Amino acid sequence: MNMKRNELGLRPMSFETSFTTHPDGSCLVRMGNTWVMCTASVEHSVPPWLQNKNQGWVTAEYSMLPAATHSRTKREAVRGKQSGRTQEIQRLIGRALRACIDLTALGERTILIDCDVIQADGGTRTASINGAFVALALAVQKLQKNKAIATSPIKSAVAAISLGLKSGKVLVDLDYEQDSKCDVDMNFVMLEESRIVELQGTAEHAWFSAEEAQNMLAEASKAIEHIIQQQKEALA
C-alpha cells in the first residue's frame, strides 16, 4: 500500500466490510500499518442492571494480538488478566459507540463489539473506534433487513483521531514512531458536525497550553470529518 499521507496529514485508510462472515457486522479497518478487525455480535439479552428497562446496550472488548507489535507482547489470556491499558481502551470504545446510538430505539439487545488488533503502528484505539462504527452500522443494517427493527437507532456516525504536539507543531494520525517522540498526545472522538463526545490529552514529559489544545481540536475536527466520509462510503 502507498503510505503517503493526504493533505490533512492522514495515513491511507480503508474499511474492508464483511471481512469475515460469522459476525452480524465485520470490518477490517486499516489506517496506515495499523490494522484492526472489528466485529459486531448481536445478543438478544441485556446486562442484568438493564433488565426490564426497555433499552439496549452497546459494549466493546479490545485486544492486541501478541505478534501485532514491533516486539511480541505477552498474551493476556496467558497472563490471566487484561491490562489496565486494555481495559481503559475498551471502556473508551464502548462509550464512543453508545454516544452514536439511541439505546431505547435499539430495543432489549446487546451489541458486543470486538476490536482485535492484527497489526499495530500507532493509533490502535482511534482506528478501533472508526472500524467499530462500521461494524456496528452493518449489524444494525442486518437487524433492519431481518425486520427486527423498523428504523435505524443510529443517530450519527462517530469517528476518532489521535494528534500529537512535537516542538509546538501539530501532527495528525500518529504512527508508532511519531507517537514515541511527541511531547503531547491527544485523542478526540466526535459525532458528525464536530460534536465532541470524548477528548483525552496527556503530556508525559512536558505540558501544553489552552491555545495548543484549541489548535489540536481544530485539526481533529477536519480529520474526523474526512474519516466519517470514508465510513459512509464503505457503508453505502
Next chain:
Amino acid sequence: MNMKRNELGLRPMSFETSFTTHPDGSCLVRMGNTWVMCTASVEHSVPPWLQNKNQGWVTAEYSMLPAATHSRTKREAVRGKQSGRTQEIQRLIGRALRACIDLTALGERTILIDCDVIQADGGTRTASINGAFVALALAVQKLQKNKAIATSPIKSAVAAISLGLKSGKVLVDLDYEQDSKCDVDMNFVMLEESRIVELQGTAEHAWFSAEEAQNMLAEASKAIEHIIQQQKEALA
C-alpha cells in the same frame, strides 16, 4: 464542616498533613465530603525496566474502601482483581505526579503513592491527586532532612479539578449528585501557571463544542490556582 462553596465554586477543602505516622509522607485531603487518605512510601529500588538508568520512579495505587460509597461496593481484594475504573484512575494519578518531579534528580528511588478513599462524594480521582501531591512533597522533605538528597526534585506543584456542564452551565468541583446529573464531565490536571498535563472530557449522553471545552478549561485554571495555594499553605 460548613459545606458552603467558595466564590470559585469549590467545596471547603483541607489538607491534614502527617495524619498517620508510618509512611514517609501522609495527608488526609478533604474536598467537601470526599475524603482521601494519601500516603507516600519511599523504596530504595526502581522497577526492573529502569534499572541502571540513573533515575527514579513515582507510581500510584488507588482504592475505594467498600463502605466509602452511598451503597457499599464489593471489596476488590475479595473479587480478586482491580476494576478497569480503579486501574484507569491510578494510572492517571501516577502520570500526574511524574509530571511535577524530575525523576533523574530523585535518584534511584521509587515513591509509591497510596490513595485510599475513606468517604466518597464525587471527585475522588481529582482529590486523590491533590492530596497525593502533598504526601509526595512531605516524603521529599523527609529525604532532604535526612540528607539523602540535597535539593528537591519537585519542579512545580500539581493539582486537579473536575468540572461539569449542565444545560450549558459550567459547574466546578462536582459532588456525587451533580456528577450524576451532568451531561458532560471533564477532569483537568495542571502544574503551576496553568500548564496542562492531563485533560479528559466525556459526554455519556450528550456532546459538547470546542467553545464549551475552552470555557471549562478557563474555569479549571482558576480553581487549580486556588488549590495549589492551599497545598502550599499545608506544606509551609
Next chain:
Amino acid sequence: MNMKRNELGLRPMSFETSFTTHPDGSCLVRMGNTWVMCTASVEHSVPPWLQNKNQGWVTAEYSMLPAATHSRTKREAVRGKQSGRTQEIQRLIGRALRACIDLTALGERTILIDCDVIQADGGTRTASINGAFVALALAVQKLQKNKAIATSPIKSAVAAISLGLKSGKVLVDLDYEQDSKCDVDMNFVMLEESRIVELQGTAEHAWFSAEEAQNMLAEASKAIEHIIQQQKEALA
C-alpha cells in the same frame, strides 16, 4: 495523644462514632496507635444457604491499608487475593459478632462489617472486634429508629484483647514492639460477665503451661470488662 497505659495495662482507647456518614454504622476505634475504621452496612437479603430460614447473618471483612504498617505492605487487590492471615482474621471477627446477636431476632438481613486498618501498632484484630461491635450496635439502633425492628437483637456487648507472656510475665494489649518480643501470644473474645466465646494462644518459639494460660485468662477478663464499659459510653 498521651500514650500512657492505664492501671490494667491498656493503651489509651477511643471510639469515634459516626466517623463517616454513608454506612449504617461507623466507628473509628483507636487503641494506642492502632486505628481501625469499622463500618456496618445492612443488606436486605441473606446468603443463599440461609434463604427461607427466618434468620439473619453477620459477617466481616478485614483489610490492612498498605501504608498502615511500619514498612509498606503489598495491596491485596493488586496481588489478586486475600492472604491466609487476612482470611483468618475476618473469620474470627465474624464469629465474634455472631456470638453477641440473636440472628433470628435480626430477621432476614445481612449486616456486613468492614474493618479497614488505617494505622497498625499491634492488636489490629482485637481492636477491629472492639470497633466492629460499636458499628454493629449503631446499625441496629438505626434499624430500630426506622422501625424496621422493634427490639434490639443484641444480647450482650462483645470485646477482645490480646495478651502476651514475656519471661513469665503477663503483658496486656500488646503493641507491635511487645508483640514481636513475646514468647506467647493469646487473644481472647468475651461477652459481658467474662463469658468466653473465642480463645487462641500460640507459642512460636516457646511453650506455656496450663497455669500460665489461666493467669492470662484472668487478666483478659478484667481488660475486656473495661473495654465493654468504654463501648457502652460511646454508644450512650
Next chain:
Amino acid sequence: MNMKRNELGLRPMSFETSFTTHPDGSCLVRMGNTWVMCTASVEHSVPPWLQNKNQGWVTAEYSMLPAATHSRTKREAVRGKQSGRTQEIQRLIGRALRACIDLTALGERTILIDCDVIQADGGTRTASINGAFVALALAVQKLQKNKAIATSPIKSAVAAISLGLKSGKVLVDLDYEQDSKCDVDMNFVMLEESRIVELQGTAEHAWFSAEEAQNMLAEASKAIEHIIQQQKEALA
C-alpha cells in the same frame, strides 16, 4: 476396624509408616474414620527471607480430597484458590511442627509437609498434626541415615487433639456427628510433658467459662500423652 473408643475417649488410632515410597517420610494416620496421608519432602533450599541465616524451615500444606467428606466438596484447584479454612489449618500445622524442631540444627533445608485428607470424620486438623509429626521424624531419620545431619534436630514429639463441650460434658476426639452438635470446640497442640504450643477454643452458639476451659485442658493433656506414645511406637 473396631470403632470402640478407649478409656480416654479416643477413637482407634493407627500410624501406617512408609505408606508410599517417593517422599522422604510418609505416614497414613487413621483416627477412627478420619484418614490423612501425611508426607514430608526435604528440599535443599530455604525460602527467600531465610537465606544466609544458617537455619532451616518447616512448612505445611493441607487439602481435603473432594470425595473425603459426607457430601462431595468442590476441588480447590478447580475453584482456583485455597479456602480461608484450608489456609488457617495449614498455617496451624506448620506452626505446630516448627515448635518441635530446632530449625538451626536442621541446617539450610526446607521440610515440606503435605497433609491430604483421604476420608474425613471430624478432627482432620489434629489428625494431620499427629501424622505429620511421624512423617517429619521419618524424613529426619533418613537425613541422619544418609549422614546429612549428625544428630536429630527434633526436640520433642508434638501431637494434637480436639475436644468439645456438650451440655457441660467434655467430649474427646470429636467425630463429625459430635462436632456438629457441640456448643464449644477446642483444639490443643502440645509437646511432651503437657507443654502447650497452641490452643484454640470457639463457641459458635454458646459460651464457656474459665473453669470449663481448664477442664478441657486437663483432658487434652492425657489424650495427647497417649497419642505421643503411639507415635513413638510407630517410629520405633
Next chain:
Amino acid sequence: MNMKRNELGLRPMSFETSFTTHPDGSCLVRMGNTWVMCTASVEHSVPPWLQNKNQGWVTAEYSMLPAATHSRTKREAVRGKQSGRTQEIQRLIGRALRACIDLTALGERTILIDCDVIQADGGTRTASINGAFVALALAVQKLQKNKAIATSPIKSAVAAISLGLKSGKVLVDLDYEQDSKCDVDMNFVMLEESRIVELQGTAEHAWFSAEEAQNMLAEASKAIEHIIQQQKEALA
C-alpha cells in the same frame, strides 16, 4: 507386592473396592506402583446446558497429590489453576466413561468421578480410567439397589492401557522409567470386544509408521481384554 509382569507385559494390578465409605462408589486401583484413588459421586442435577433434555452426565476430575511423584510437584490449588496436562487428562477420562454408559438411561443425574493419584509410576491416566470404571459401576449398582434406576445404563466395561515403542520393540503398561526412554508413547481406550473409543500416539523425538501403530493396537487389545476381566472380578 511382587512386581513381576504377566505374560502380556502387564504389571501386577488390583482393584480395592469400597476403599473409602462416603462416596457412592470408591476404588483404589494399583497398577504396579501407580496407585489412584477413584471415586464416583452422584449428584441429582445436570449441568446447565443439559437441563430439560432427559439425560444425565458423567464427568471427571484428575489430580496428582504433590508427593505422589519422584520429586514433589507444586500443588495446583496453591498455584491457583490446573495445568494444561491435568485438564487434558481429566477431559480424556470423562470422554472414556461417557463412552460406556447410556446417558439417557442414567436419567437426570451427574456422576462426578474423582481420580486422585496417591503414588505415580507411569500410566496414571490409563490407571485412572481403569479404576474410574469400577467406581462408576459401584455407584450405578447403588442406584439400582436404592431402586433409583431399574436397569443398569452401563453398556460395556471400558479400560485403557499405555504402550511404548523403544528401538522398534513394543512395550506394554509403561512404568516411569520406561516411559522416559521410549521414542513413541500411545494410549488406547477400548470397550469390550476391542471397540476403540480413544487412541492417542505421540513421538516427541522420533516418528512411527502405520505398521507400528497397527502392532501397538493389536497388543493393546489383548491387554485391555485382560484388564476388563479383572474389573469384572472386582465388581462381582
Next chain:
Amino acid sequence: MNMKRNELGLRPMSFETSFTTHPDGSCLVRMGNTWVMCTASVEHSVPPWLQNKNQGWVTAEYSMLPAATHSRTKREAVRGKQSGRTQEIQRLIGRALRACIDLTALGERTILIDCDVIQADGGTRTASINGAFVALALAVQKLQKNKAIATSPIKSAVAAISLGLKSGKVLVDLDYEQDSKCDVDMNFVMLEESRIVELQGTAEHAWFSAEEAQNMLAEASKAIEHIIQQQKEALA
C-alpha cells in the same frame, strides 16, 4: 473463494506469506472458511529448564478470536484463563513443530508460534499446524539471511489433517457441519514420507475398529503429502 473440494477431499487451501510485517515469520493460512493467522517470533533466550544445554526451543500459543465462531465465544483474557481445549491444542501445535526441527542446530533461541483463529469452520488445530510450519520456516529463513545460523535446522516439513468417519465412510478435512455429525474424529500430524508424529482419534458416541483406523491413516497420508507440497510452493 470457490469452495469446491479437490480429488482428495481437501477444501481449497492457501498460504498468504508475510501477511503482517512485525513478526519474524507470518502466514495467513486458509483451509476453506477456516482462517488462521500464524506468526513466528524469535527470542534470543530459552526457558529456564533449558539454560546452558546448548539447544533451542519451539513453543506455541493458540487462540480463537471471540467472533471467529458461528456464535460468539467468550474472550479468554476476560474469563481470566485459557480453557482446557485451548491448552490441549497449543500443546499439540508445539509438539508438532518440535518434531520437524533440530533444536540443537537452532541454537539457544526460542521460536514462539502464535496461532490466532480469525474465522473458524472446523479443523482449526490442523490448519494452525499447517500455517505455523510456514511461519516457522520463514523465521528460520530470516535467521539464515541475517547470518545468525548457517544451515537450516528444519529436518522436514510437517503438516496435519483431520478426518472423520460417518456411517462407515471416511471424510477428509472436516468443516464445522461435518465435524458435528461424525461418529469418529481423528487428527494426524506427519512429517514428509508419511512419518507419523502425532495421532489422535476420538469416538464420542460410537466406536471404531482397528481396520477403520488403518483406513483413515491411509487417507491422511495422501492429504498430508498434498498439503506439504502447497507449503513448499508458498515458501519457494
